[in-house]
Amino acid sequence: MAKVIATINLKGGVGKTTITAAVAEFMGGLFGQRVLLIDLDSQINLTTMMIGEDLWVQLNNAGRTLADAFRDAVGGTAEFDIETAVQRGVSPVRQVSGVDLLPSSLDLIELQEEVAALHLRRGGGVGAMYILRDAIAPVLDCYDYVLIDCPPNVGPITRNGLAIADAYIMPTIPDVLSTYGIPQIQKMVAEFGATLGRRIVELGLVITKYKANSTVHRTIVRNLRRDPTIQNVLPTYLREANAISAAAEYRDYSTLRNRYGNQGQYEELESITRTILTEAESKL
Template identity: 30%
Template sequence: MTRVLAVANQKGGVAKTTTVASLGAAMAEQGRRVLLVDLDPQGSLTFSLGHDPDKLAVSIHEVLLGDVEPDTALLETPEGMTLLPANIDLAGAEAMLLMRAGREYALKRALAKIGDRFDVVIVDCPPSLGVLTLNGLTAADDVIVPLQCETLAHRGVGQFLRTVDDVQQITNADLVLLGALPTLYDSRTTHSRDVILDVVDRYQLPVLAPPIPRTVRFAEASASGASVLAGRKNKGAMAYRELAAALLKHWKSGKALPTFTPEV
């Protein structure tokens, strides 16, 4: 059965795109058929996986509006994943979807046509709480919230959690919030630990393990058009592989995901 995982946070710069690309690559390494969905008009995921958003013949924009079949927009990545790409046209799709009935279900309808080809679908939601993010959450089985371990990281988390609750009440009763994923984590600083403890205390959110460490490798990977896992052994890649393995085990057997509690 295909699992759909949304990676979402309305705040930008929290490593959503890195998380999607890295988890996808790690699951592809495990032999899973992986589809990555770029739902961000900035096209960051598309660009970071080696495709120029400005040169796409078709993209998720046309798919969500029902102008083309989903499989006509699919692209392959060098790491064995399939990508449903995005570009700035998607900003227009958001405006057009607002005028349509059932607008929150556009992605779910599209994935229903191609989902059986994949074991895992991972959705990179935009840094907003608009109709595109609602599409991602409505189509998903599970959602992870990347959270950078820096001041003001929790701003907007409460609003995002209310959005998840609304989705569970209205468009997707089966959506499961798996927890927050600490990113840009530096175990040497009390600041990183304090941010996580504050989020746990404030929102009673599970914090997933392992935390993703801060590393320059992520920026280098995006610039090279590949995920951080490609040909590299570093702390970031190892952390994402560990999380991917835990997710696959959780989906297969129901085994609880490991959680993280920073040492005080």
């Protein structure tokens, strides 16, 4: 059975998409895992990092994105085909194989409202939260890991992601505003898990955009580590680096070092991925 891990934080710009993309590529390229990436964010950043904008436009026009799965569910049609929607071997890094992608769409913005309306029409319950689960069920067994990049909100699309998640990671910049919402996320996920009748495991905080020379960053990381309400702060931090922001560009890369940077970034991401794999193996 695939282990499903959601990446979530209610704040934008904290490195959710970057971590999700990198962890998937390291899982596939370095650790031999078969990975399905699910891009649930209507900003489509993960999608364009993996397949570029041109292919995304084609897929979007052809009804081959996740938006079409949700559109079927709210409209009562059955046009979405998971086999043609899943993009195989997507990473633009030559060293990487085994990473597939279920692309996102800008249309998810308006569909979010429609899924919320469907939920109400059905008198609440969890039915409208299982649209994604039902859509991907036929391919789930093909993977070791499914990584879901969630949008920065707790709407019905995010909940569809959590409804298939065994666990979640929370990327966060160690500054005042970015860490502010952590208790809300924990509470929301715990309550939603209870509604589903199971636990969604908190795998840990991933410290991103870390600045070792910042007193604020050092202090906040220290406090997070001592905080008894936080299950786990991953021991390796992803430091702020130009190479990491440049990695968002869709172009040919020969290796993971080539995409993510050779001044410690590769080692940081390797270690973060290794820890996530170890934690997932022991806790899920």
